[in-house]
Amino acid sequence: MRRIAETAMHMFVERGFEAVTIAEVAEAADVAVNTVYNHFRVKEDLVLPPSEASAGRLAEIVAARAPGVSAARAVLDRLRDEIRQRSRTVGLSPGFGRVLPMMLAAPTLAARLRDLGEQMVAELAELLTAETGAAPGDPVPGLVAAQIGWVHSLLYGEIGKRTVAGERPDDIAEAALTLLDVVEGLLSEQVLTYATRKDA
Known part of the structure; x- marks a missing residue:
């Protein structure tokens, strides 16, 4: 395969x-x-194999978080780990600079990337609703999921832009970590602490 x-x-x-x-x-x-x-x-x-480009990515990260960790913190921590490891998951593997332009030039692949982002947010919102016991129609789980999805999308966009520009992976990683620090500072305390997993 x-x-x-x-x-x-x-x-x-x-x-x-x-x-x-x-x-x-x-x-x-x-x-x-x-x-x-x-x-x-x-x-x-x-x-974009489903095993790697999964619509459940954000929900899976949040579902696996440790006690005392919020939904947003789980995703931020995972993204930082993946950047530090130069993971293919965040587009920091060798050769991705040639792959990304090919993907963006293909309408069906570009559409699939957009759909994937929307599906990630939807699945995360469903998980947060269930975990917090939010009432039907409560907009908060969906809004928090949307902000987490925005962070995820923003990071990929930044890495992609710098990759296409030909920057070195180490420089891209440094810029991506700085971006996450800035974004974290802009997120509200409600988002950063929402759905904190209770101690076992």
């Missing part, structure tokens, strides 16, 4: 996402077309 995805990514970067067919990917990877579809339901999954 990894070989298929890596073959496809190389072809997409060289020729453009829309110019490459699944049949061409299969031929280059020396597998049958059906084999590609067995692992990747649609062509976009070759670039």
